[in-house]
Amino acid sequence: MDRPYVGLAARGLMFSLSNDSPVSVKIFVAILLIAAVPAYAQAQTRNAPKVTKGDAQKVLKIIRSDKAKIQTNCEINKVSDQMNQAYGKNDKKTVDELSQKIERLEKILGPEYVALMDGLQKLGPEDKKRVAEILLQFAALDRLCAK
Secondary structure, three states: OOOOEEEEOOOOEEEEOOOOOHHHHHHHHHHHHHHHHHHHHHHHHHOOOOOOHHHHHHHHHHHHOOHHHHHHHHHHHHHHHHHHHHHHOOOHHHHHHHHHHHHHHHHHHOHHHHHHHHHHHHOOHHHHHHHHHHHHHHHHHHOOOOO
């Protein structure tokens, strides 16, 4: 064997890395990148910090300190109710419109609120108790909304 070989044993692939086959090197690099990117992304997801009750308390303090933000939170609740009704009627167009409206309103509440909500969505079924505890903290804020 006069050529050096580099192998990806886990994938069962062997590539010749000689000067007379630059295509093989390009293919090797492409496959290596394709294999590495999902693994890297998965590792980032697993290592992502999880939201805590303390995070929720900070967000709630920010919202409670600003009457306009309290009203924005109340508006999110109203739009969420409307969205649930539209979902029940299988009205996809209205659901999409209301979802976009909620996203705009959430941005008004600030980046901390958006990060908290994104973090809650990323939690798995094993974290349902934590999600329930965090959402329960928002119930007190929801009581400030005039019905």
